[in-house]
Amino acid sequence: MMIKNTFLKHVIAFASITIFSISCSDDFVNVESEDENSEDFFNSEEDYQSALTGAYDLLQSTYLNVLLGEIASDNTLAGGESATDVIGIQQIDDMLHTSLNVQLESIWGWMFAGVNRANYVLEFKDKTDFTGKEALLAEATFLRAYYYFELVKWFGDVPLAVDQRLLFGDQYLVGRTPVAEIYAQIEIDLQYAVDNLPYTQAQKGRITKGAAQALLGKAYLYQDKFAEAASVLEDLINNGPYDLLEDYSTMFELDNENNIESVFEVQYTDKEGAGFECLECSEGNVAVGFNGIRNYAGPSFESGFSFNIPTQEVYDAFEAGDTRRDIAILNIDAWAEETGATFGTGNEHTGFFNRKYLPRLDAAEDSNTGDANLTNPNNYRAIRFADVLLMAAEALNRGSISDSRALIYLNRVRERANLDDVTTTGSSLTTAIYQERRVELVGEGHRFFDLVRTGRAAEEIDGFQSGKHELFPIPSIEIELSGNRWEQNPGY
Numbered sequence: 001m002m003i004k005n006t007f008l009k010h011v012i013a014f015a016s017i018t019i020f021s022i023s024c025s026d027d028f029v030n031v032e033s034e035d036e037n038s039e040d041f042f043n044s045e046e047d048y049q050s051a052l053t054g055a056y057d058l059l060q061s062t063y064l065n066v067l068l069g070e071i072a073s074d075n076t077l078a079g080g081e082s083a084t085d086v087i088g089i090q091q092i093d094d095m096l097h098t099s100l101n102v103q104l105e106s107i108w109g110w111m112f113a114g115v116n117r118a119n120y121v122l123e124f125k126d127k128t129d130f131t132g133k134e135a136l137l138a139e140a141t142f143l144r145a146y147y148y149f150e151l152v153k154w155f156g157d158v159p160l161a162v163d164q165r166l167l168f169g170d171q172y173l174v175g176r177t178p179v180a181e182i183y184a185q186i187e188i189d190l191q192y193a194v195d196n197l198p199y200t201q202a203q204k205g206r207i208t209k210g211a212a213q214a215l216l217g218k219a220y221l222y223q224d225k226f227a228e229a230a231s232v233l234e235d236l237i238n239n240g241p242y243d244l245l246e247d248y249s250t251m252f253e254l255d256n257e258n259n260i261e262s263v264f265e266v267q268y269t270d271k272e273g274a275g276f277e278c279l280e281c282s283e284g285n286v287a288v289g290f291n292g293i294r295n296y297a298g299p300s301f302e303s304g305f306s307f308n309i310p311t312q313e314v315y316d317a318f319e320a321g322d323t324r325r326d327i328a329i330l331n332i333d334a335w336a337e338e339t340g341a342t343f344g345t346g347n348e349h350t351g352f353f354n355r356k357y358l359p360r361l362d363a364a365e366d367s368n369t370g371d372a373n374l375t376n377p378n379n380y381r382a383i384r385f386a387d388v389l390l391m392a393a394e395a396l397n398r399g400s401i402s403d404s405r406a407l408i409y410l411n412r413v414r415e416r417a418n419l420d421d422v423t424t425t426g427s428s429l430t431t432a433i434y435q436e437r438r439v440e441l442v443g444e445g446h447r448f449f450d451l452v453r454t455g456r457a458a459e460e461i462d463g464f465q466s467g468k469h470e471l472f473p474i475p476s477i478e479i480e481l482s483g484n485r486w487e488q489n490p491g492y
Helices: 008-023 046-070 087-091 102-123 133-153 180-198 209-222 226-239 276-281 286-293 310-318 332-339 386-400 405-418 426-441 446-451 476-481
Strands: 076-079 262-266 308-312 328-331 352-354 380-384
Touching: 046 076, 046 087, 046 102, 046 133, 046 286, 046 380, 046 446, 076 087, 076 332, 087 102, 087 308, 087 328, 102 133, 102 276, 133 180, 209 262, 209 380, 209 386, 209 446, 262 386, 308 386, 310 328, 310 426, 328 332, 328 476, 352 405, 380 386, 386 405, 386 426, 405 426, 405 476, 426 446
Parallel strands: none
Antiparallel strands: 076 308, 262 380, 308 352, 328 352
8 A cells, every 4th residue: 555554463463362361361361462452542543544554455455356357257268377277266267166265265354354444443433533533434434335345246245344343253143234235334435435535635545535436326336226326426527636548558557557537546566575375465466467478578568477368359349440459458479579578378378468457567666575476566446537437328328317428428438549439329328338348447357247237247258157156155164154154145
């Protein structure tokens, strides 16, 4: 994060205190800890800021959500060194994943860790007053909403905790909350953030009013609440400080992060390294190294592990003359012929790579701390203004509100790509909007969930079974820890 994490020590301290208070009673262990008890924390604004930083920190773990959101779709293949390289990723690509999938366990655990850290702030929201407290709490409610939005996308019904942490032992008491109730809380949290945050923040990476509006509009869209989505998204379009970046070719470069099109951007840095034994410890964007070209030597890029390989189909999905194609997808054979670069091939090699999030060769920006492939500083553009325009267009069209306004927003995105305006209406316009979302946002982790929420996944994804693969399985360890009280998602 741009906001450095100083909160982990408090989480560790609280865990230690809890365990010892439950399991030990001998006098020789009943000594006062030098670490601050979490119940005695939150005595100053600095304490709240430190705890909030801990809640932000789990955003960096969403690299896995992004990676698998493409691989599970028809946009990309798992890739890697071989068909058994990170077997959990291979299984998700082939729609063969089970409740024992390690990557799904990670998404569940990391997103709930984010929920718990946001709830830690909100649990003590009334303890100490200071100027600007409402805005800080609004950042926390946004983060809770963001993590829960990810959880319901992946797993459906999940335990809901509001303004209190889920602690060890609670798994025997809590149940899975229906998705509708979780969305209702997401809406409350995001509206609070909208009402209490500014459009701009002095510190890059902090949540803004615009980010909250965009995520609220997205949450409405995922529930087919088209009128509500259109209202909040058009308000953002008309009143927010965002616009399309004029030069799309610079969108994903290291020197153009947090640009005018970035509504919500997850911050990464290479100043703190990590290893495979603790990928969530990395301050860098792990997905970038996974996307990298295998055994690459040449200009502009660094090598990586050749996962998340774009298909020929998505490469061909771009219209003739679309200036986005070669920015979004690297044709490695054409690039090698042009530059003299050399490269190796891995599993499911198609000749294409996700250029948006390839490791950049830029010594001034990337100091390669730790494992270079795990500490790339490329920020993730979680919500771009182009996405906002396309969501608004979809809501207006599918909600039968205004095809004319939907066309304005759709064609703003197309005009930047050097494409002719769309003039169709009705269901044909719906199809055009879906197509535009695919090519505009390819490689950014949205495709699988776009197909699922619009009922098109079974038509487009090989191996997808309707009634099963709309959701991923609850990790089996979580069901076991609940005392086997929770039902598994259908089909698993």
